[in-house]
Amino acid sequence: MCEIKTANNINKIAYLGPIGTFCEEAACKFTMREQVDWQLLPCGTIVDVFNSVYRGEVDLGIVPIENSCEGSVNQTLDLLANEFDLKITGEIILPVQQNLISRQGVELTAITRVLSHPQALAQCREYLEGHLPGAEPVEIASTAEAARQVALSGEVWAAIGTAGAAAAYGLAVLVPAINDYSNNETRFVLLSRFDSDCFWDCKTSLLVYVLNQPGALSRVLGEFSLRGINLTKIESRPTRKKIGEYFFFIDIEGHRLEPKVKEALEEIRTVAQAVRVLGTYRSAVKVETAKRSVFEPTLDDLRQEIDMIDDQIIELLGRRTRTVDKVGNFKKVGSVRDPERESRVLEKLRKLAEIKGFDPDVISKVYRILFDHFVSLQQKKVDSGQ
Numbered sequence: 001m002c003e004i005k006t007a008n009n010i011n012k013i014a015y016l017g018p019i020g021t022f023c024e025e026a027a028c029k030f031t032m033r034e035q036v037d038w039q040l041l042p043c044g045t046i047v048d049v050f051n052s053v054y055r056g057e058v059d060l061g062i063v064p065i066e067n068s069c070e071g072s073v074n075q076t077l078d079l080l081a082n083e084f085d086l087k088i089t090g091e092i093i094l095p096v097q098q099n100l101i102s103r104q105g106v107e108l109t110a111i112t113r114v115l116s117h118p119q120a121l122a123q124c125r126e127y128l129e130g131h132l133p134g135a136e137p138v139e140i141a142s143t144a145e146a147a148r149q150v151a152l153s154g155e156v157w158a159a160i161g162t163a164g165a166a167a168a169y170g171l172a173v174l175v176p177a178i179n180d181y182s183n184n185e186t187r188f189v190l191l192s193r194f195d196s197d198c199f200w201d202c203k204t205s206l207l208v209y210v211l212n213q214p215g216a217l218s219r220v221l222g223e224f225s226l227r228g229i230n231l232t233k234i235e236s237r238p239t240r241k242k243i244g245e246y247f248f249f250i251d252i253e254g255h256r257l258e259p260k261v262k263e264a265l266e267e268i269r270t271v272a273q274a275v276r277v278l279g280t281y282r283s284a285v286k287v288e289t290a291k292r293s294v295f296e297p298t299l300d301d302l303r304q305e306i307d308m309i310d311d312q313i314i315e316l317l318g319r320r321t322r323t324v325d326k327v328g329n330f331k332k333v334g335s336v337r338d339p340e341r342e343s344r345v346l347e348k349l350r351k352l353a354e355i356k357g358f359d360p361d362v363i364s365k366v367y368r369i370l371f372d373h374f375v376s377l378q379q380k381k382v383d384s385g386q
């Protein structure tokens, strides 16, 4: 089980309100899973949720982070990256059914405005264009607030939101499930000032800042693929410092303290300008290491890792062969071998081997064999005049 540390044992959870939002549904789903009682506190905005967690007024906050159709909730990502040093300690994925709600008996053709959260409006874009072409879409802070405003106004307006919001504000569901895609899901994250103590079925969220340089992001991603660490998400947001510079939000399977993840993070810190671990927490979707402690790999796990490393060595040797072949085009009869270049390469590789924990003498032996092989390939090419 994932234990979430709470301040003074008061279990308060802030969510993006008002009453009747999907965020409230996600909060209920989370609290039902827990053994203890939670007090749910609605907040007016996503920033308010962050603030109440940060100030310690609540133990946890819950905010939307991405939708299966519309992508990321940029405000949540930006607040995590730029404004608040908070941890992600859990996630909840909720199927989202958007409903057209208004006063009972309202004719669709009479509706002049449709109010909702921008994400909800976007999720129902095709429906609105097809069925309510004359109605003006109006963006509101939350789906429930939209329902509240429809209820308060004397106008023939409708909102898009939950059946709960309709009930809470005395409205009716005029048309259920108007989302353009039926498999519409939203992922919510739990925010805390503390790390979670989760050791099974874990995933880890990272924030990585790399400079706009060739290969920088690829090296970061390479450190994960080299170790067989699966990425479940990668998303970029501008750093707000300079055009072309981005933060990368990367979710990986595994625990931040698991040896291969730790090792990848250490390597990434040498390439990236900044790396922040946003949190390790229990994945809402079963991960490969299901119910097995990530700290005790089996013989099979280790052999799988070796197989993957071997595949990558062969892949790189294939690439080296193709590159050396191109270098062969610059060679002339009688001057294929370049002993000076070979000793420079070897000197550099021996140092690198030492840093990476490999025997430099073995590197010398292996590279002598490789150089002989590559020289003979180039020699054949030069001799054949191709």
Ligand SMILES: O=C(O)C(=O)C[C@]1(C(=O)O)C=C[C@@H](O)C=C1
Binding pocket: 324, 327, 328, 336, 337, 338, 339, 341, 342, 345, 370, 371, 374, 375, 378
């Ligand atoms: O750099 C070159 O000139 C190459 O041809 C490549 C290469 C190598 O395999 O790295 C191969 C033969 C030379 O003796 C030196 C280096």
